[in-house]
Amino acid sequence: MYLSDDIRQRILAYLPRYPSKQAVTLPALHIVHDALRCVSHEAIREIADMLDLSPAQVHDTMTFYQFFREENAPLGQTRLWVCRSLACGLRGGEELLETFCQKLHVQPGGTTKDGKITLEFAECLGACEGAPAVMVNDEHRHCVTAENVDGLLRELQ
Numbered sequence: 121m122y123l124s125d126d127i128r129q130r131i132l133a134y135l136p137r138y139p140s141k142q143a144v145t146l147p148a149l150h151i152v153h154d155a156l157r158c159v160s161h162e163a164i165r166e167i168a169d170m171l172d173l174s175p176a177q178v179h180d181t182m183t184f185y186q187f188f189r190e191e192n193a194p195l196g197q198t199r200l201w202v203c204r205s206l207a208c209g210l211r212g213g214e215e216l217l218e219t220f221c222q223k224l225h226v227q228p229g230g231t232t233k234d235g236k237i238t239l240e241f242a243e244c245l246g247a248c249e250g251a252p253a254v255m256v257n258d259e260h261r262h263c264v265t266a267e268n269v270d271g272l273l274r275e276l277q
């Protein structure tokens with residue numbers, strides 16, 4: 121078995137809450153992705169087995185959302201999203217993203233060499249009132265400027 125008992129139990133716990141096994145595909149992908157920082161081929165096979173689906177069905181769901189990482193590009197411990205949509209763009213979002221790239225020595229989509237931070241650009245994070253906004257894993261941070269990038273990165277290291 122590739123997936124741990126804990127991961128398997130957490131996936132199985134969703135079954136009574138959904139109308140079909142197939143409907144549990146997305147929660148299962150999130151559980152695996154959160155725990156392992158990617159969804160490997162082996163994980164896809166085991167999720168498919170648990171949900172009586174084909175691996176291709178699970179893979180299709182996974183790639184449709186363009187959110188999940190495959191095993192050749194796993195996430196770092198922290199996923200840092202920088203918004204570059206209109207409200208944030210008008211308040212320096214592009215420059216903010218460039219500052220993060222320079223400080224972390226990665227391009228968007230890349231992970232720092234120590235595996236701690238994956239930098240991503242995002243379209244609107246739903247936090248326009250706090251532009252320029254970033255998201256640290258699931259948590260919004262508002263009014264992030266080039267001046268407070270160092271403080272944020274120290275916190276994430």
Ligand code: FES
Nearest residue numbers: 203208245247248
């Ligand atoms: S445009 Fe950046 S959060 Fe909406």
